Amino acid sequence: MDAIAERLRAELAAAGYTVDGVAERLGAQANNALARNETTLAYRETASGDPIDTMIRLFLLQRSVPEATVSKAFPQTSEKLLALGIITAEGDEVRAAVDIRPYAEDERQWWVVADLTPGLDGRREPMRPDYVLGIAPASLSLVKLTVPIKAEKALDIGTGCGIQALHLTDRVNHIVATDVNKRALQLTQWTAALNGIELDLREGSLYEPVNTERFDLIVSNPPYVIAPPSDGRLTYRETGFAGDAVVEQLVRRAPTHLTEGGWCQLLANWTCIRGQDWRERIADWTGDRAAWTVQREQLDPAEYVELWLRDAGLHGRPEYTSRYDAWLRWLEDQQVEAIGMGWINLRNLPGTLDAEEWPYEIEQPIGPHVLDRFERREGLPDDLTGLHLTVAEDVVQETAGQPGAEDPATIVLRRQRGMRRAEHADTVLAGFVGACDGDLSVGQILDALGSLLERDDVHADYLPKIRNLVVEGFLDY
Ligand SMILES: C[S@@+](CC[C@H](N)C(=O)[O-])C[C@H]1O[C@@H](n2cnc3c(N)ncnc32)[C@H](O)[C@@H]1O
Numbered sequence: 001m002d003a004i005a006e007r008l009r010a011e012l013a014a015a016g017y018t019v020d021g022v023a024e025r026l027g028a029q030a031n032n033a034l035a036r037n038e039t040t041l042a043y044r045e046t047a048s049g050d051p052i053d054t055m056i057r058l059f060l061l062q063r064s065v066p067e068a069t070v071s072k073a074f075p076q077t078s079e080k081l082l083a084l085g086i087i088t089a090e091g092d093e094v095r096a097a098v099d100i101r102p103y104a105e106d107e108r109q110w111w112v113v114a115d116l117t118p119g120l121d122g123r124r125e126p127m128r129p130d131y132v133l134g135i136a137p138a139s140l141s142l143v144k145l146t147v148p149i150k151a152e153k154a155l156d157i158g159t160g161c162g163i164q165a166l167h168l169t170d171r172v173n174h175i176v177a178t179d180v181n182k183r184a185l186q187l188t189q190w191t192a193a194l195n196g197i198e199l200d201l202r203e204g205s206l207y208e209p210v211n212t213e214r215f216d217l218i219v220s221n222p223p224y225v226i227a228p229p230s231d232g233r234l235t236y237r238e239t240g241f242a243g244d245a246v247v248e249q250l251v252r253r254a255p256t257h258l259t260e261g262g263w264c265q266l267l268a269n270w271t272c273i274r275g276q277d278w279r280e281r282i283a284d285w286t287g288d289r290a291a292w293t294v295q296r297e298q299l300d301p302a303e304y305v306e307l308w309l310r311d312a313g314l315h316g317r318p319e320y321t322s323r324y325d326a327w328l329r330w331l332e333d334q335q336v337e338a339i340g341m342g343w344i345n346l347r348n349l350p351g352t353l354d355a356e357e358w359p360y361e362i363e364q365p366i367g368p369h370v371l372d373r374f375e376r377r378e379g380l381p382d383d384l385t386g387l388h389l390t391v392a393e394d395v396v397q398e399t400a401g402q403p404g405a406e407d408p409a410t411i412v413l414r415r416q417r418g419m420r421r422a423e424h425a426d427t428v429l430a431g432f433v434g435a436c437d438g439d440l441s442v443g444q445i446l447d448a449l450g451s452l453l454e455r456d457d458v459h460a461d462y463l464p465k466i467r468n469l470v471v472e473g474f475l476d477y
Pocket of ligand 1: 235
């Protein structure tokens, strides 16, 4: 495969089949329409018969192309691509059987192999159970969440088309990528070969393929959809584990597969059970390890069922309402009143769980901020009074109140970066932050404020708030 992959890579590159090359060939309107799964305009723009047009029509538009034109685009590999089942012949015409898609980040150019994108031009096609998902918005969320550390060994659980593993290649020496789906491992093997990278691919469920090995970083965009057992289960999103047990297992077992200080980062869905606080359930999973979970969105059961039935291409099909009803009943039977969607970050260090709802816009990539927040939380001394703090450059203060009033009615400190936090401050806290220019220590500023206000409780009242401002990056130390 490697020799063919090398030739194929050369053909794709020579044709200019890159993210920029495709955008340039299609033009903005057709390219944007294609991002919305509409191919009509892109088909118009690719009539020249050039190799790049052939590649776009085959892989991105899923159109058939005359065999002679395909041979011209892939002079060295077309026979092999047919033999490998990457393209298939129908009479004199050829079609793609899988998607080969250019993908780029900063200066890096890759091609990713996955199953064909469903739903082009509004077609409703139920997916094969072993469907291998391409680069999805969730995949990119995890890419952006991943902490930018250099590591010796990383594990990508449920690698799919290999997108997470691909992103780790320039900073991790040894990457183990696993999947239960043989087809996913096959397509990831092609992704790796096409990009000239080495992955240690292993078949099996969750941590099974890694036995007692430990990793500096574990990432997973797991099949977290909380769905009833059914014959039509899609491996890329459902496991058959009860409720959110797949996420629970990944989290609970992570510490035994992490090096000291190692990271586990997951995208997840979790059930919010009537009468229970979802934070407590996740705290039980993370145990005595340092962890941070953020619920980015919460859906009620009906919204959840609609989302995933649509995702499977079932909206408008005859079985839609019966599947909807059965799924909803199954959630009701388990007392699920909502489903949380978000991230779980765990570090293999002693600590506790910080759990929060934060549905607001954040800076992307958020990974560097996740790293920074853990370092601040774990690294701050118990006693802050000796620290000399400065205000982070991105902090702005917003005040509101009656015109002419002596003091503002509300003061909000807002960060422009990271989680884009906003914290309400009273005049004392705002005064404290205003005095943080690195000159006086925390203790000295609090003492000065205490004597000014004739209060002897400012240390007790404000030190926890100051700690929070440092952890959240408003104040640097
Ligand atoms: C949502 S896809 C994510 C694919 C890819 N990592 C990404 O970020 O786009 C989940 C993947 O997990 C795999 N999977 C399903 N059940 C699994 C299990 N029990 N253990 C490991 N992987 C599993 C699926 O085959 C699929 O490739």
